[in-house]
Amino acid sequence: MNFDPRFSGRKFASVGTRPIRPDGIDKVTGRARYGADFNMAGQLVGRILRSPHAHAVIKSIDTSKAEKLAGVKAVITAKDLPDLTDGDAAMYDILDNSMARKKALYDGHAVAAVAAIDARTARQALKLIEVDYEVLPHITDVDEAAHHHAPLINDQVYTEGLEEKPAKPSNITKRTQFGHGDVHKGFAEADFVVERSFKTEQTHQGYIEPHACVASVNADGTADLWVCTQGHFVYRQHCAQLLGLEASKLRVTSSEIGGGFGGKTHVWAEPVALALSRKAGRPVKLVMTRDEVFRASGPTSATSIDVKIGARKDGTITAAEATLRYSCGPYAGSWAEIGAMTAFACYKLENVKTVGYEVLVNRPKTAAYRAPSAPMAAFAVESVVDELAKELGMDAVDFRIKNAAQEGTRSSYGPVYGPIGIGPTLEAVKNHPHMKAPLKANQGRGMACGFWFNFGGQTCTDLNIGMDGSVSLAVGTVDVGGSRASLSLVAAEELGIDYSQVKAIVADTSSLGYNDMTDGSRGTFSSSMATISAARNAIKILRERAAQTWDIPVEDVVWEKGHAIAKGEKYGNLSPLSLKEIAASSGKTGGPIAGHSELVADGAGVSFATHICDVEVDPETGSTRVIRYTVVQDAGKAVHPTYVEGQYQGGAAQGIGWALNEEYIYGKDGRLQNAGFLDYRIPVCSDLPMIDTQILEIPNPNHPYGVRGVGETSIVPPLAAIANAVSNAVGVRMTHIPMSPPRILAALDAEREG
Amino acid sequence: MVEVTLWGSLSAVAGGKAKHEIEAKDIRELFRKLAEQYPGIEPWIDRGIAVAIDGTIYRDTWSKELPEGAEIFLLPRLAGG
Structure with missing residues (x-):
């Protein structure tokens, strides 16, 4: 990292103010372009055929009748998306989820797709595709799926995380454990113990905008994808890998996003749209219906959680324990693991143990949903905390304050906390x-109470200063909640100019270096760090240009409130040069002025x-x-x-x-x-x-x-x-x-x- | 020399031990030496391991130095929403 990320305690001029967001007018007037608002000349309509069965072997698929229908330009099955994942199990699951290969694993699982000249023809073609299924027993309940007698969803899955490899396959893909101390000893010291079991049902992120994209694969091997996503660079990586494209030849442009909340962090129908376009030789637009969004994209886990907490009469918690079972859909996940890490994170505990079980079910592939897995764990734990406070005769807030984690506390998931805010909240x-x-x-x-980790990640930003002194800021994190406004404030703060002089955009994947997606609450955290870095790099050039103009050493030029200032009594007659003035003469002092930054914004x-x-x-x-x-x-x-x-x-x-x-x-x-x-x-x-x-x-x-x-x-x-x-x-x-x-x-x- | 604590599931592929003394100057060297000593850890590193240094979590900065006496904790690399 090329700059110091440590907190400086500075006073702010722009940061902390509340200007209108740059994308606001477009959004309220209907001009903003969402995923389904992109169109290309000659584009076809893509539609996906989905399994009506929760669990079934796909014995054969006959697409011949659909292919003969007038207006149909391409029909694809899993054969058109060969496995190029090279042993990457997570990518294979994404591929299989995009288009079922051997088995349909949930109601709504994609099994074939068509591209046709219009939606009516595409729908007709779907009806002409004949799929021969062998229906298998299914399981959708997380507790029933965890039983040893439940129908197996994948007979190659043996539970990970056990001391010995199990002899039989299971729907439980992984066991994880966190904690410290001795919970048996802790419960023995308790005067009161509350133990309960909880369930939460599966929910969808409920984004108003369905998944939508336009894919265009060209004969020369280049391709474009316009898509609604939380991470267009990640979508580029996924699609390039799944379709055997060179990443640099696939340009992905993110649209405005009508909600994602974790559900748009990996690809669903986008590889299908690209495969259809490749086969048809024309652009293909694919927009999921609401029915498809529910049946085949992004729900969170259903859960079953047991919690036990003990405390002494004085209100000190002596031990806390939880067992968490989270559904993953039909593919391995780490959802219970996150629940197990977050469950007791708010508290200072000497003895704590959490165990998580990842459970396969015949439901759609579980996706992240805003602080994924933490709300369910908090529901179970905070319910027992409340009940225990009542048993103790203590006020619910006072009981939590007495046991709240603080700086120096060993967290229930392992590390010791730095400065944290649970006590103050x-x-x-x-x-x-x-x-x-x-x-x-x-x-x-x-x-x-509730806790979430927050992440940083790979981030790249460009800041360009126009000859009129206006500033364009190109970021690579998709704006899901107003980050273009907050990042413009940060650029204005660093440069010492007005917010109105800065225009932030989300750049496409060919215009900027790689960025991780906007997840883990990282958008403003990470891109503000990169923006600060880019702005400081631009200021270095601004100072150099001022020094050149004045013909003095650059070390004698400082940047204050949007101006270069010559420091020292010997420069008393030199008027400060504004950013606008330096920009106006940039053509004669060395050319364009810009600041770039690429960094990993760790330390969230x-x-x-x-x-x-x-x-x-x-x-x-x-x-x-x-x-x-x-x-x-x-x-x-x-x-x-x-x-x-x-x-x-x-x-x-x-x-x-x-x-x-x-x-x-x-x-x-x-x-x-x-x-x-x-x-x-x-x-x-x-x-x-x-x-x-x-x-x-x-x-x-x-x-x-x-x-x-x-x-x-x-x-x-x-x-x-x-x-x-x-x-x-x-x-x-x-x-x-x-x-x-x-x-x-x-x-x-x-x-x-x- | 730094003391590294592994979370429960990871310690299962590291000889069943949660705490390990490793001579490593940064995260990259730590991962390399752990993988040399316990080859079963390699797939976990490929899938992603986060490193908490004195409570601050690092997911990608493999060049981050490990200060002598710091608390080093390995954690799963998590998904966000």
Whole structure:
């Protein structure tokens, strides 16, 4: 890394202000171009044939009738996407998920695809493809799939992470374990122990924009892909590898994104679109329907979690233990592993143990969903923490404050923490007026904490100064939440100019060096570091040009508030040169002025949040309404506070939907019953209260401005906070998410029946 | 010489030991020496291992130096959303 990333504690002029986002007008006027808004001359319409079976051998596929239909230009199966993954198991799974090779592994799994002159012809062609299936027994429930007698999804899978290699294959792909101390000893020291089991159902990220792309493979081996994605460089790598293309010859351009939340971090239909284009010799546009999005892309895990926590009478937790089973879809994943790492991360524990099991099921391939795996683990743990506080007769916030992790605490997943914000978020909640507001009948209040790691990663940025003094900033991290605005603020801050002088764009893969995708809350963290570095490189050139203009040594020129200043009494008559003035004469002082940066932005700061939630439950219908909600979260430094607040509110809103209504419902036939927004109910504005936010700023020591990631942590506490609120409202501990009306009524009935 | 702690599953392919004394100046050398000593670790390194140095997690900076006496913890490389 070519610059010092350490926190400097500087004062800010631009960072921390709230200007309008550069992409705002296009978005509210409908001019912004999303994935499905790209078109090319002569493009065909792509459509995918999907398995109606949850688990079936593909004995044969006859495409001859479809190929003969007038208007059909290409039909492909797995044979058109040969295995080029060279032993890379994760890429093979992505390939098999894009187009089933031997078996259909879930309802909705792609088995063939067509490209035709219009959508009607493409749909007709799909009906003419004959697939001979041998239907196999299927399994969709995470607990049933983990049983040794469950139908095997892949008979080559033997559980990893056991001391001895198991003798028989299993649907459990991996066991992981974290912790320290001795939980048996810890529980023996406890005066109170609470132990419960929990379930959470599978949910979809619910992005409003379906997956969409236009692929164009040219006869000379070059190709273009316009696509809605969280990481166009990653999509380029995936597609190039899967199709045998040279990465440099495949240019990928990212569109605006109508939500991703982790679901657009690896390819789904894009390799299919490219393979269709390659075969047809024409561009192919492929847009998933909402039904396809639900059946064949990105849900999170369904889970089954057991938690046990013990504490002494004085409120000190003596031991904590959890066993977590997470569904992965039909391919190996590491979702329970993340749950096992995050489960107890908020607490200072001497004795802690978590064990995770990754479980295969006949459901779509699990994808990341905003702080993936952490919300479910937090739901189970924070529910037991709340119950234990009641057993102890302690206030729920005070109990958490007493046991909160702090700087120097060994985290439950291993390392010792640096400066962290869990304590300050809890103190802020304790003093928040929301905690003192009165409640009415049938209302309950809950609170809960949450943790997420945050990442950095490979990042590349270009900053170009025009001859008129305006600045263009080309970044490679897709803007999913306002990062073009925040990065423009950072460039303005470093250069000492006004925000309005900076225009940030997301560059395509041929215009900039490689960037990891926008995930792990890394967009603003990583690209701000690269932008600071690029701006400082540009300032070095600006100083050189000023020195040249004045004919003095560059060491005597400093950069202050957007101007080059000659330092020293001997230069008393030299007026400062503005960025605009230096830019205007750049043609005669050495040519264009630019700053470039490529770096690995490691050292992301972990982040914590505490949420408060009030609900009202109708005891006759079981319907729940969130009536007040408050988010308190550590941002490190809020570069653009409005968009930080937006991330806090968005995470809470998604969590509210997950907690109360959203779930994948499968029939006994293994088919998804509710693949649409009418039957899979995400919250709409009228379901939500105004979500209040409070930003705390405990600087990340590994970023020049103290920035931490903010995008994901906000979805971690809501399931637990709402479950605690509902449990307090109805007087029954809720252990199954979502807490839909039938589930709440069932819990109340069970309580009445004893 | 630095002391490195492996997470539970990784220690299973490193002789069942969680703590290891390794002579390594940076993350690259640490991975190389671990793989020499325990070849079973190599596929895990290929899949991605993060290194926490005094609590700060490094995923890709293999040139990061390992200060004498620092707490070094190996973790799975995680997915984000």
